[in-house]
Amino acid sequence: MRAVTQHPDGGDRVAAQLHGLGVERGGVLLVHASMRSAGEDAEAMAHALRRSLGPQGTLVVPSFTPENSDTSPFYLSRVRGLGAEARAALRAAMPPFDRATTPASPSMGRLAETVRLAPEAVRSGHPQTSFAAVGPAAATLLARHRPDCHLGEDSPLARLYEADAQVLLLGTGFATCSAFHLAEYRLPAAPRRLYRCVIAPDGGRRWWEYEDVELDDSDFAALGGDFERADVTGAVRRGRVGAAPCRLFPLRAAVDFATGWLVEHRVRAR
Incomplete structure (x- = not known):
């Protein structure tokens, strides 16, 4: 694992941190971010990320929307303890998903909504687990997100896997790593x-x-910890971007490791 040195103040400092961490210029980068942890403005961070990727690079973020579902953990937590009438009223008031106007859930963080609102942004059409992206590969990566496939082979995660994308956990941990979900689709039965x-x-x-x-x-979180401990090639890089502790790693390596880990810890435990 490689440490990242600090750089002079300003946007150049953050872009230099991203470069030092190993963000590939011209590559594809999936980012999960906590701006509170980073201590940076979301627009400034989006600019720094795009600058580090260069004009040929593509920035991708999850723009999930659990607020429009009555089977999501978000909804179930909201209605816990409510009576039937209050539940019905809440359900009746839930807004439908609209790809163009529905904001990313606040739980996705301010960076996700900032990217979604960029004038040139593309968004996939899944009504619960959409992704937003900017860059030359955005439309290709986010096309054909089948509405009955959250995060599997007919979702942007599979296209990111094929594109050999990197994953950046910016002030967040492995518990938020959506790439691991692709491995769930690759389990037997x-x-x-x-x-x-x-x-x-x-x-x-x-x-x-x-x-x-x-x-x-x-x-x-446990899966990610084992993935990091098993890394003997230096694929997982650690450092700081802004004030946030970060991890950067290849999405493909993470999914491949997760597939084997989930077979061992879930399938064989059934």
Whole structure:
């Protein structure tokens, strides 16, 4: 693992930290970020990230929207303890997903919404687990996000895997690493469940139910810890960007390790 040295003040300092950490110029970068941890303005961070990637690089962020689903942990936590009437009122008021106007969930962080709002940004169309991106590869990476495939082979994560993207955890831990979800789809007989959310076909509003792999990030922190400890090639790089502790690593290596880890810790434990 390689430490990152500090650099003079200003945007150049943050861009230099990103370069020193190993962000590849001209590459594809998936970022999970906590601006509070970084101590930086989200717009300034987005600019620094794009500057470090260069004009041929592509910046990708998760722009998930659990607020429009009554099967999400977000909704279940909100209605816990409420009566039937209050639950019905909350459900009736849930806004439908609109790719152009629905903001990324606050839980995704300010950087995600900043990227989504960029004039040239592209967003995938999944009503719960969309991604937003800027850069020349954005449209290709985010195209054909099948609405009944959250984070599997028909999602941007699989395209990021094919593009040999990097993952940057900026002030966040492995528990937030969405790339690990792709490994869940690659497990034998992966458990499936029903999901439900509000969508806006042709400007209307209706509930839609679909079946997909059961997503479970409860063990991602442990998985990420083992991934980092098993790294003997220096693929996982650690340092600071702004004030935030960061990890940078290849998405493909993370998914490949996670697939084997989940077979050992989930499939064989069934």
